[in-house]
Amino acid sequence: MDVIIVSKTHMSNASCVGGVLANGRFVRLLDSNGFNQASDTQLEVGDVYTITFSERNDTRPPHVEDILLNSMEHKFSFSSIEKMVQYLTEKLKVNIWRGSTEVLFDGKLQWTSGGSGYISESGEIPDNSVGFWVPDKDLTRKDYNEKVRYSYPIKWRNISFVGFQRPVDKIPTGTLVRVSLARWWSPNEDEERCYLQLSGWYGLPEPEETNDNPIDDLPF
Template identity: 45%
Template structure:
């Protein structure tokens, strides 16, 4: 299958590889793997806002919520989205939903929160139909460092924090109104946990400082 795709995220993996995510021109969320079902190397010559012509096949046995995985067979002509339209305009042209407001709205309102404010989903609480999405926060997100870079959202009903996994340099504050890409990490258990979880993470942002609503 061949289709145009827009790359929208490049996130760091713990093994020196990167996870590349995007949207096809038909409006489908995708996550790029090589033919052997491996994540791409960190040195891969791909970056957010690139438009690519890709040839791909479906990755077999995708497990909810990670239904976006495809195996890339070939990458053809590429160009940049810059100076054409904004990412938000592109999303709107493809009728892609954007969550707005409090982070409790994310992923069909299925995110659960630990006492320290970290978000996750598990099978007991319900599994959403996909693992990536776009969000416009109604409050500034402030950076703090704890086991990596995190961004904190404060509200009267509790504070939330989201780990940042993008490759772009972090900033002290992400202003309210900025378009963000969020995702759910792969199923994993830590320590003595009996049930695996998918942890909420921040993949990147677009048009930093320019309100999107």
């Protein structure tokens, strides 16, 4: 089956690579042993591969997208990100959340006092851990503790950016973005949570290169 690579995000010592299968299913591409891709993986957004895979048997919701790659062969790469988005939306008709942060993950997110979105076992668990979103307000870059975050202007919402793209100062209203939930994590021996993160955006021009180091080692 063919898969379109739609995201690549930083993890502590690896890359989390997301895709959409030819049947429209969201997947996360693990190696045959169940590990994430290497930090220097050659997989890039817009690539299309023909793959064989098996299901991961020990998934923990909401991370139900994991598949184990048995083989993969590069088929082609979309000539532009815009053409990839057109294919995803018009041919595969992928689901897209549209509106405020309240629509993300079917409204099941909780929010910290600092504006971070998360789910926990004490709350509702969504059906999946990734998705596309078209926000109804600009998302503005507001770094915190040397990490890149994007702020939604209502109800104090902040989303950490974990993608490989060079950060932009503003993601305009109506831009297609990809969001995900990090793996289960308990930072202070409290309840385990999955935090909302921004994987990337589509169709914006690349900003000029700076000396910023937007991503430090992440705990997830």
